[in-house]
Amino acid sequence: MAPRANWKGFLRLSLVTCPVALYPATSESEKISFNQLNRQTGHRIKYLKVDADTGDEVPNEDIVKGYELDKGQYIEVTKDELEEIALESTRTIEIDEFVDKPDIDPRYLIRPYYLRPDGKVGHDAFAVIRETIREMDKVAIGRVVLTNREHIIALEPLDKGLVGTLLRYPYEVRSEQEYFDEIQDVKVTKDMLDLARHIVNQKAGRFEPEKFEDHYETALIDLINQKRAGKPITPKERPASTNVVDLMEALRRSVGKEAAPTKAAAKSGKKPRKASSGQKEMLMPIEGKKPKEAAAKKPAAKPQRKSA
Structure with missing residues (x-):
């Protein structure tokens, strides 16, 4: 059985629109996972949401979001208020531009998704958008809201569908200079190369x-x-570490x-x-x-x- 869609909405290129669904292209479910246990009883550890001051457990219906202004001072934001600022990308992936794939810095890549038509209608419009991207040999750039945040998404043809890769915003990518500045300048000889x-x-x-x-x-x-x-x-015996002298x-x-x-x-x-x-x-x-x-x-x- 195919996984459930993470998102459903519309894909739009100018006035061409079709209903689509977005599915995760990767999975971690095949990997071994562990539970935390009480060493004394062998029972699983259970996490509770408690009030940091009183220690009392708080039911989910009484938990709200808050932004911390100063230590201990919060601005409460309700679910309804968040829905009021919903962007168009909550329901529509609008293709804003087309770029060359080499222009996308790999540091901006987050994770891939599969995009396909949702339902029996819109397959012709989907095919037009897909084949246009393929014919132009470009990557389509749009926006989509997932997990309550808007993301940039890069769309590429794959077989009969599209692969959409979420991209980071510039403020999410750290500058390399703070890590590379202290690397020594070394002259590499032709023989070494x-x-x-x-x-x-x-x-x-x-x-x-x-x-x-x-x-x-x-x-x-x-x-x-x-x-x-x-x-x-x-x-198992660990490999011995060796220092390169020559x-x-x-x-x-x-x-x-x-x-x-x-x-x-x-x-x-x-x-x-x-x-x-x-x-x-x-x-x-x-x-x-x-x-x-x-x-x-x-x-x-x-x-x-x-x-x-």
Whole structure:
């Protein structure tokens, strides 16, 4: 089942309008998550909303928003007052301009969404807007209100739909100067650059997301499976830290280090193993045979992650 839309409204380019729905393009639900527990009882920790001075629990209907002017002094703002200042972008994504994609600084990118027609009407208008953006090879810039705040959104064609990426405002992006000013000016020699380029060429490839595996997620799954099976947990050896004394020597050794796996792969004729789509490892099943019995029967089998 597809996730519910985060937003529904209209997409408008001048006088061309169509109803659309906005859906999250990413998900964190597949990752391992933890609950906080009381070490003494094993029960989950529950958070309550309490009055900071009295300590009494406050029901949701008595909780309002407030902006702090001075310490302990607040201006109360009601839900009705917030709705009164609702912008047009609350219900409509108005395309304001078209820009070249390289012009968008990556620091301004927040998160992606999928945009598609909402319902059976408006598909023709949606297609006109989508194909115009595709034909012009541009990114459409508009505004949309999500989570009670207005965001800039950049729209690009993807297959039959659009990808909308939320963008930050300039005041949300910190200047690099406060971090980079103290970096020393270092002269890099041609020999160093030549060796570094050689390393880059040995590592050159195409970006294929399916090749990458979340190693930390896999380690968490292994840890939980071992604990459920009653196996002792042995800490892994941490890699030793090394100080680079001779940079040129480190570069030369790096060239040799990267060349060795390449030659070995060429001799075997095998392509590097790709991680399959998504994390396939799965926690041991809760129902059925006990973990120890299952592990004894299939010691070499990897636990599989069930699809949603």
